[in-house]
Amino acid sequence: MNIKAKPAKALQRVRKKRDAEGSKKAILEAALIEFSEFGHAGARVDRIAKNAGVSKPLIYDYFGDKEAIYAAALKEAYIQIREGEGELNLDQLNPPDAIRALVHFTMDHFRLKPWFISMLNTENLRGGDTIRELRGADEIQSVLVEKLRSVLARGAENGQFRSRVDPVELYIFIASLCYFPVSNKHTLRAVFKCPVDDAWLERRADEAADMLIRYLAPA
Amino acid sequence: MNIKAKPAKALQRVRKKRDAEGSKKAILEAALIEFSEFGHAGARVDRIAKNAGVSKPLIYDYFGDKEAIYAAALKEAYIQIREGEGELNLDQLNPPDAIRALVHFTMDHFRLKPWFISMLNTENLRGGDTIRELRGADEIQSVLVEKLRSVLARGAENGQFRSRVDPVELYIFIASLCYFPVSNKHTLRAVFKCPVDDAWLERRADEAADMLIRYLAPA
Amino acid sequence: MNIKAKPAKALQRVRKKRDAEGSKKAILEAALIEFSEFGHAGARVDRIAKNAGVSKPLIYDYFGDKEAIYAAALKEAYIQIREGEGELNLDQLNPPDAIRALVHFTMDHFRLKPWFISMLNTENLRGGDTIRELRGADEIQSVLVEKLRSVLARGAENGQFRSRVDPVELYIFIASLCYFPVSNKHTLRAVFKCPVDDAWLERRADEAADMLIRYLAPA
């Protein structure tokens, strides 16, 4: 389980001292973990400082206030999640296979970087106040939509897919199908007795891919 | 103050005094609003008391501590969401139409009772600690799964649907497709510039229903 | 010496508990002492709480924040200084004697209630930000000006005083002559080696009265 609010050992970094960049990075990482584990109101600057291996004043020096730390952490969540998306190569794959690969990639992403979903949930609970003000929307824009657009074009070209499918809307379907089981794993376990583990999630991804591929097939 | 105290609609109740049941109910409703609006850590007992029109000691008298208020509110969220689910009558509908109706019903549910999604998000952010301990799982179990089971049976019988589709897994698909666009409306707006409003959501529901119906069709 | 920043024993009050009015009054008194002794920035809410015999949260509950406590203390300083001014009866006195009495009264006031001068100094150092916003200007308006007006009228009538002397401007002369030696006693001692004690201050008041009476005499 990834999002447990208990031990939070988050091993204290060993860092070279008097290294502003390093300190800032360490704070950001600790903040990301803290906010995703405890939410905005539940996060503690004390813990961020401790886990980053710096003093609290340094954090305030670099970021300003808790809200600003949170904003930086939210942006960092997007930046980190976007890293790696570029490496996903769908060009060589048969369009239906590309869809399946993308679904699995997305599910793995959510599964393996649970702080991303936590940050999204936290931010949406807060009404999106922070992301709305975030500079640099480019950095948080997913490249997956573009990859998807190209897959859809190839599929439409060779007759495997319907034409005129909006890649954003399709991506939202994919994200929806991967997001919910990961985000709501605790309530799913409690309410539906689902064994929400890696294998189960991968099976869900596979089934979702089936559904999506059928959905894309021409009538 | 850190958390923007939104409109604070929740107009203070006018209640007859010395009405234990009424007080308890009022507290529960105020708590549900409070926790869904601010999350577990962000919720304030003061505000709950004010919005419920009672004193803080009374809340502690009835519930014990903040955690217990939260648990009661979480349960209340499920109880309230389950209300009305029973009324949904799918028996008269052609199975594909029943699926479509169920998808719309779910989307409307999420859309119109936003505190439900907020509570689920909050609880999952907290690692499901509370729901795991919640007594009376029956009360939080959705009847939609049973309705779905019967629709699937009818569909399989008359050849419109594949057989051997697990109603829980199907329900999770439906929930996923409805949950994500509502839950993540703020980030969707910011990142994908989606106009997340009622009409848009209904269109998403319709499209999702198309996809699901195709998915259920026999190969 | 009155304004010493050292011991501040300010004996902790013995108060009956659960007495909101009493608590509020106690806080106000402690705040007045604290702010006048240490200035706005130097004042400590901790000390106010301790000297008032209440907890810090109670202070915040009643007043809001440090700035509001300060504003209340400033107003209280004026209210307390205005108490007693009403009792001063100049009507029976020969106008020159009335002037002399008023000067001594003012000097005594400043001398015996040193927190008043301290609060004025503090507020003026802060640019008057707080007094400018203070509601209830009536409460801080001195009745001495009115008393002075009547004395001046009597004096003009019977030929002892010039006519057309503005009572406000005269009062400012009186205040100036009493204020400076009290307010600046420490620097006067250090720079001019003045023995600024009660006797010396009373002699200054007497001399000032001489000067003022001459000033008022008709040419």
Add this chain to the structure above:
Amino acid sequence: MNIKAKPAKALQRVRKKRDAEGSKKAILEAALIEFSEFGHAGARVDRIAKNAGVSKPLIYDYFGDKEAIYAAALKEAYIQIREGEGELNLDQLNPPDAIRALVHFTMDHFRLKPWFISMLNTENLRGGDTIRELRGADEIQSVLVEKLRSVLARGAENGQFRSRVDPVELYIFIASLCYFPVSNKHTLRAVFKCPVDDAWLERRADEAADMLIRYLAPA
């Protein structure tokens, strides 16, 4: 932040580097402004450094600690105010005119170098702890008393003035009459609705001079 950071005019110096004397002077000037604007407790070493255009460690290197910076600034206030006092030439003037000139000189001094009054207020609020320890009392001793002594002598000689007037006590009268309206300008505005501006102050000075000259006249 509590204290409104006023315009922060004090434009950051451009200074040649490695200039010990220049740095020290810059720090002193910035400190004088800072302490007079915010008082002892309200002053911030950060701001002094920034406005002086140097780093904080340099300040500590040169002065020791905040208390020492304050002491230096207080002394500097006296030194700066004493500059120019020497140039005032009263010898050529008829004694009454000399008195009037001295009053105006004093009023202008206070009016045009407001940090002096602020520093005096600050120091007196602190109980004179610092000035009492200040070395070099000569530097802070006003020459005006000596000038006054000579004017009084001339006046007494030619019969315009009474004899046996103590120049220190007279100087305190003058200072009192000029100090109060400048020092308390904000409260005077708020409480008495006085239009405390340059013209008003000059009129007060003129009126004060009238009063003092009468006071000095032989019975």
Add this chain to the structure above:
DNA sequence: AATGAATGAGTTTTCATTCAT
């Protein structure tokens, strides 16, 4: 001579919770 990096020890403020009636 000078400073960027860093922090210990506060200080204001908040909040769940209890006391006394």
Add this chain to the structure above:
DNA sequence: TATGAATGAAAACTCATTCAT
């Protein structure tokens, strides 16, 4: 059944001061 009065414990944030270069 109900609450006004009150607080311990902790949270965010600040600031004089020092370290390492």
